[in-house]
Amino acid sequence: RQRITIDREIEQIVFGGVGGSAIAADVIIDWLIDRLKIPAVVVRDARLPRFVNKTTLVVALSYSGETTETLSLYKAARSRDCLAFAISTGGRLIDLCRRYERPFLAIRPSVSPRSALYQMVSACSIVLKEAGLTGRLLPAVGEAAKEVSVLRRHYTSTNDSSGNKAKQFAYSLKDNLPVVYALQRMGCVARRFKNQLNENSKIPAKFDLLPESGHNEIEAWHEANDLTPVLIRDSGESAFESKIMDGFRSTIKEATKTEALDVLIRSKSRLGALLCPIFFLDYVSIYLAFLRGVDPTPTALIKDFRKSIS
Amino acid sequence: RQRITIDREIEQIVFGGVGGSAIAADVIIDWLIDRLKIPAVVVRDARLPRFVNKTTLVVALSYSGETTETLSLYKAARSRDCLAFAISTGGRLIDLCRRYERPFLAIRPSVSPRSALYQMVSACSIVLKEAGLTGRLLPAVGEAAKEVSVLRRHYTSTNDSSGNKAKQFAYSLKDNLPVVYALQRMGCVARRFKNQLNENSKIPAKFDLLPESGHNEIEAWHEANDLTPVLIRDSGESAFESKIMDGFRSTIKEATKTEALDVLIRSKSRLGALLCPIFFLDYVSIYLAFLRGVDPTPTALIKDFRKSIS
Numbered sequence: 001r002q003r004i005t006i007d008r009e010i011e012q013i014v015f016g017g018v019g020g021s022a023i024a025a026d027v028i029i030d031w032l033i034d035r036l037k038i039p040a041v042v043v044r045d046a047r048l049p050r051f052v053n054k055t056t057l058v059v060a061l062s063y064s065g066e067t068t069e070t071l072s073l074y075k076a077a078r079s080r081d082c083l084a085f086a087i088s089t090g091g092r093l094i095d096l097c098r099r100y101e102r103p104f105l106a107i108r109p110s111v112s113p114r115s116a117l118y119q120m121v122s123a124c125s126i127v128l129k130e131a132g133l134t135g136r137l138l139p140a141v142g143e144a145a146k147e148v149s150v151l152r153r154h155y156t157s158t159n160d161s162s163g164n165k166a167k168q169f170a171y172s173l174k175d176n177l178p179v180v181y182a183l184q185r186m187g188c189v190a191r192r193f194k195n196q197l198n199e200n201s202k203i204p205a206k207f208d209l210l211p212e213s214g215h216n217e218i219e220a221w222h223e224a225n226d227l228t229p230v231l232i233r234d235s236g237e238s239a240f241e242s243k244i245m246d247g248f249r250s251t252i253k254e255a256t257k258t259e260a261l262d263v264l265i266r267s268k269s270r271l272g273a274l275l276c277p278i279f280f281l282d283y284v285s286i287y288l289a290f291l292r293g294v295d296p297t298p299t300a301l302i303k304d305f306r307k308s309i310s
Numbered sequence: 311r312q313r314i315t316i317d318r319e320i321e322q323i324v325f326g327g328v329g330g331s332a333i334a335a336d337v338i339i340d341w342l343i344d345r346l347k348i349p350a351v352v353v354r355d356a357r358l359p360r361f362v363n364k365t366t367l368v369v370a371l372s373y374s375g376e377t378t379e380t381l382s383l384y385k386a387a388r389s390r391d392c393l394a395f396a397i398s399t400g401g402r403l404i405d406l407c408r409r410y411e412r413p414f415l416a417i418r419p420s421v422s423p424r425s426a427l428y429q430m431v432s433a434c435s436i437v438l439k440e441a442g443l444t445g446r447l448l449p450a451v452g453e454a455a456k457e458v459s460v461l462r463r464h465y466t467s468t469n470d471s472s473g474n475k476a477k478q479f480a481y482s483l484k485d486n487l488p489v490v491y492a493l494q495r496m497g498c499v500a501r502r503f504k505n506q507l508n509e510n511s512k513i514p515a516k517f518d519l520l521p522e523s524g525h526n527e528i529e530a531w532h533e534a535n536d537l538t539p540v541l542i543r544d545s546g547e548s549a550f551e552s553k554i555m556d557g558f559r560s561t562i563k564e565a566t567k568t569e570a571l572d573v574l575i576r577s578k579s580r581l582g583a584l585l586c587p588i589f590f591l592d593y594v595s596i597y598l599a600f601l602r603g604v605d606p607t608p609t610a611l612i613k614d615f616r617k618s619i620s
Contacts, residue, residue: 011321012349019525039322039349039361044522045494046550051349069521177487179514184355195526204489204530204537206516211379212354214615215329216505220514221611222604226536227514240356240619247618251611294532301531301561305524308557309550 006132010057010083013040013133014048015124016073017061019302020113023195024061024120026188027278028128031271033185035134046072054081057131061120063113065091068310078102083131087123089116112297114199117192117278118145144271148279151265155283166280170287172261173228180207181248181260182232183241189232189263189277196285200296203288211244218248224256233264234273316442320367320393323350323443324358325434326383327371329612330423333505334371334430336498337588338438341581343495345444356382364391367441371430373423375401378620388412393441397433399426422607424509427502427588428455454581458589461575465593476590480597482571483538490517491558491570492542493551499542499573499587506595510606513598521554528558534566543574544583 013036015025025042032040043049046069052058058077062070065088074093077084078100086097086104097104105123110116118141125137153159155166178197182190190207197205208217221229229252231245249260265276289296323346325335335352342350353359356379362368368387372380375398384403387394388410396407396414407414415433420426428451435447463469465476488507492500500517507515518527531539539562541555559570575586599606 018522034360037361039351041349041351044519049349050344051347198527198530202529202532204535209354211619212328214619215612217508218611218615219512219609220508222512225514243619247615251614251618255611299529301528301565302525304561305528305557308561309521309524309553
């Protein structure tokens with residue numbers, strides 16, 4: 001780890017990455033939605049948007065350090081003279097940083113890219129603080145981690161179905177395609193769950209945001225179909241936000257008699273409100289894999305795809 | 311219509327709107343991806359992000375002028391002293407503009423919010439030009455409109471299935487849930503098609519972006535299921551982009567024997583490359599409604615949802 005030297009005014013933040021690495025950036029953006037004073041976006045692509053220039057902080061996230069798109073994006077950031085920073089376990093991305101004498105943060109290898117979420121979030125927090133864009137964030141990350149670790153005993157595999165809400169939830173998703181809805185500021189939870197259902201459970205799933213889905217997607221709910229709606233709730237919902245969630249739920253129910261499943265994990269902190277349901281739903285996706293008789297760990301098709309574009 | 315007075319440096323653009331109104335902003339952003347020098351985002355919510363301030367151009371889009379979320383967002387923009395602009399057929403949104411003496415652009419009523427796309431795109435083009443953020447865009451909109459209108463005779467309903475690709479395409483989607491994939495810069499086409507399948511055909515559908523989906527969602531394609539993959543192609547694809555599309559397609563095919571359907575409509579202009587496939591897929595969604603024996607026009611559940619949150 002090297003310190004960043006801040007020699008300019010930062011006007012935008014671009015997190016660059018794909019898959020399990022990019023989701024950490026979504027968590028950061030949803031967490032700091034009311035605190036970041038400049039626009040922050042996640043670019044899941046090899047190309048940088050037109051607006052990116054030397055006033056942009058670019059944070060390249062690649063667990064493996066070998067992701068084709070993220071390597072291209074990092075090189076593009078360097079050629080536009082951005083304040084570029086990399087987060088990775090190693091690979092060519094860190095080699096580039098060393099060669100260019102640019103700052104990076106090396107994280108410890110985990111079981112898989114998707115299980116390194118907590119480390120990736122911590123690393124992003126350090127970068128934002130060092131770039132002078134926020135105060136210290138790590139204490140809050142530590143607090144949220146404590147909240148999450150308390151949940152483990154509820155959801156762990158040795159805890160049988162009768163007292164294990166994660167196992168119960170997986171069972172209720174067994175036969176249908178899950179459709180996950182969340183408000184924008186809980187969007188990372190919905191996206192992460194959808195991706196974990198793909199990667200761990202090996203099933204299709206979709207997520208969408210509210211209130212937007214009430215203005216188009218709701219028309220797909222004229223009849224009961226093979227989909228199960230899941231609503232990501234939040235104990236910090238405003239009266240208007242609760243009205244959105246309840247209105248969406250009751251419109252579906254009146255049209256199809258389908259009851260949406262709620263996910264609501266209470267937490268003390270804003271980051272905990274994101275990481276606690278993510279932790280719960282990570283377990284759900286793994287139990288759903290076991291219910292389907294598949295091994296959640298290998299990701300053969302992702303490997304095939306990555307090979308085809310490298 | 312009133313002229314905007316530009317009395318400040320604009321540093322970000324926020325388009326505010328939901329459903330059929332918001333999609334025009336997606337088209338604009340994808341169209342100008344290599345031209346806009348400042349970040350532009352679509353906010354499908356009642357809240358403005360933290361970064362929005364008096365250096366932000368806020369364009370509120372509401373076909374009806376009565377959308378709860380967009381009215382709130384417009385009021386919030388005013389209280390933050392943004393350069394705020396409204397586009398609507400009328401309603402309370404235009405009343406607010408008149409009362410506050412703020413600029414607006416009134417568009418003519420159409421059959422439905424979703425059929426006013428072309429007018430909304432034109433109106434946004436005028437706003438960007440008047441705000442000094444681009445050169446004249448309307449000539450390009452006119453060119454693209456000409457390209458689109460040439461397509462009408464191919465897809466019109468009096469043209470029977472044997473020579474009508476839109477009818478043929480609808481038929482191939484008849485029994486399955488469509489899953490639409492596109493590159494980021496063609497994302498508005500995928501999103502619009504998904505929404506039209508919901509609103510016109512009354513069926514569930516999903517869309518996702520590539521290369522991102524190759525890093526998680528591809529794992530859902532281990533076995534043939536009741537989904538039909540649709541790839542939005544583009545005659546302007548780079549070698550790397552074609553590799554992404556082809557790699558994704560062949561990974562699905564090897565795993566499941568499922569052949570993805572391609573959508574590729576050649577066009578002369580960058581905006582035409584977005585509006586031509588949108589026009590084709592709009593027809594597809596309507597033919598699919600007829601195949602399913604449903605009327606594409608009414609949107610009863612959207613009305614129920616809107617009532618529940620107003």
